[in-house]
Amino acid sequence: MEYNPKDLEKKWQNFWKENRSFEPSEDFSKEKKYILSMFPFPSGRLHMGHVRNYTLSDAFARYYRQQNFNVLHPIGFDSFGMPAENAAIKNGSHPKSWTYENIEYMKNEFYSLGFSFSRERELATSDELYTKFEQAFIIDMYEKGLLYRKKGLLNWCPHDLTVLANEQVVEGCCWRCDTPIVKKDMNQYYFKITQYGDELLDDLKKLEGGWPKQVLTMQENWIGKSNGLEFNLFFEQDSLSKLKNSFESFDVFTTRPDTIYGVSYAALAPEHEIVKYMIENALLDSQTIAAINSMKNTSSIERQKEKSGVPLYLDVLHPLTGKKIPVWVANFVLMDYGSGAVMAVPAHDERDFDFAKKYDLPIYAVIAPYEGQLNPDAAFTEAGKLFNSENFDGMNSKESQVHIIEYFETRNLGKKTTNYKLKDWGVSRQRYWGAPIPFVHCDECGLVMEKKENLPIALPEDIEITGEGNPLEKHPTWKYCKCPACANEAIRETDTMDTFVESSWYFLRFCASKENWEKEAFSSQQIRYWMGVDHYIGGIEHAILHLLYARFFTKVFRDLGYLNFDEPFDKLLTQGMVLKDGAKMSKSKGNTVDPDALIEKYGADTARLFILFAAPPTQELEWNDSAVEGAYKFIKRFYDRTSRIYKTDTLPVIEHALLSKEEKFARVKVYEALVRANDVYKEKYTFNTMIAGVMEAMNALNLQTDADIWTEGYWILSAIMEPVIPHVCWDVSKEYFSLKNLSAQKVLEEVFVVESLKFGVSINGKSRTEIEVAVGESNENIIALAKESAAKWLEGMTIVKEIVVPGKLVNLVIKA
């Protein structure tokens, strides 16, 4: 047979489509697997990162179908979001048509890659039907008190009169008009994710083993639970009068109460209310105010790098010693963590140290290392022994923390507190292409929820997108409505939702079969059967936000009674990025590879094989054109060598003992490949080594000529490779095996039985020679053999130790 990928792939893609080959069954008595890749944003065309992502999930889906599971492998589009509006600004396209045209194009690309998605469950989150249910959930969450409004600081472009995403701020200026941005305080909607902070943290334990350690650690750090001491720093007399008694103190939080006697200054965030008061009441000179404003308008990342600050010429009193402590504004103090104010201990905190050095503030060391000397040129941040700490001298860090907190509490100076880095999730966006937040502002009733029967609140289509202002706000009629409570004239909320909201529950929607889509978001019976997702596959860049939000929604839905489990994703596989010339593929760098061109030239199977073979999935994947060529050649060879096999409906039966050395070797390699393949899906996901195993088996088959062994080899190898290169494997399987081999394969243990083993012999850990030893030989005999073979290195030496690693090697430790 001549390998012609174009016709062959089209043939099987049509076959799969016509036979509905990949639709899940509604027979819930069967064992299931839910295989899910993170769905794409419809940016226009697939990029290699997508190809990698869906090739991985497709391999899992196909493997488990072979193993006779009922497999759900759905696909959709995360289709709301900023790029649709950016395209509108740039090209005058309508976000909706831009989005849906992109979806059509990308769907075709998907199916030309042979992905075994359930076509019937395709969805786009910008569909009104999706919005309808999402808005209903938002109302549920509001009723539960999980959604609230408060002021938040946003990037504001004073020229375009619009809110900017962090991404749209380039070096502190608006991406479109270059106007320096300012921070503006605006009313925003927030999900109370912090209410679930402890559970989100504790349940990470349930994910151990299923999720990469790395991701668990990142989430743990993000939630950032820390215990410590919260107390007030009181102003001394002069400062009190300077502030006209408007403030008597401010709150600080520390995780290191053991360093309390080392406090040498205090620092406030530039957004702190005391700072604000001083600016408004002309208590600061213009230079100081300018410095504070520039801190406020720098991104929090920039602010952490180069530390800067200004003194407020205020003093507070040390809570224990009564000593005066100067108060500064410092850019590295963030308003949204803790209370926006810190006690600074430069001797024992690196940031405080850098700041103190820069501004020549005093440094008081109070913790000494258990061993060695304090280095005066650096902060000593580890635990140690206290000194210069009055009654607590001599205690170690840990016990002193307990005593110091107790000391504060008994004197009502402060209290033990738990703090989280996790902040509530701001979900409102002042943009058009998103799901409208289903609320109404009524002069009489205030903030009112829309009635569920009025959902969806859909977007108007006749809008103008210019990049200035909020399109929904500017629409002539859309926002005018009746109050759902009192029926008076009212104004609809013009904010839309963060697109992370859609991706926080799409995996639940996929559980619903299409017949019920109009009626309900999903049924509890379907959810109970399909969830949790058995393998969730996506980019490492989603390790924190998306995954945390999806976990949060799952817990909220549980508490709303929609489902009965705590975590949505049992096993997570985070894939690395696709690189070319050492850098992430991107249009601006001009180093992209177009999947369509690749399929056109070599076919989908080649693209899939290259992607799975070139690197393990978690690692970055470096693109290499000639390696793609190599993948193509392998498939061609695989297809051509079917000339060595015969047609059969059953696996050939072979008498192993009667075979030649080469024939035995070929069978060993084939069955080794099978063992490796099964292991890959269980835990390691290293498709590259699975494919290497198949290549070794092919090479071994090629060293012999027995038709039975060739046929047995193909029966098994084409089953192993079907998840990777499905088109060619279905073709081979149909032609020779009537598709009977695409099923779970049995490992024949008898093939692995051997009579002797090779042992490496090393001297002092350095490998020297090799010996062959009969299975079951005693250690003494093995050592004797090893000594004999390594005699040359042992001359005149004394053997001090002999180590035998069973089945592997002998190490002889010698000295002169």
Added chain:
RNA sequence: GCCUGCGUGGUGAAAUGGUAGACACGCCGGAUUCAAAAUCCGCUAGCGCGAGCUGUGGCGGUUCGAGUCCGCCCGCAGGUACCA
């Protein structure tokens, strides 16, 4: 800045603490061919004629034995809450 990873031949990579470089790509050599493409076979970490020596970003440590474990340093990547 902070959090999390990664670093092995010319290249992509492989190696439950146990013979570093499996499997590929590329290079080189050979077969086939009038010639080439395609295909097939062989070789390929570096140094050395050789016995051998040196090698997993750098420096130290633990161990009979370290690419693998620990500490410090360097470089690169992802995330950093309105990109998704």
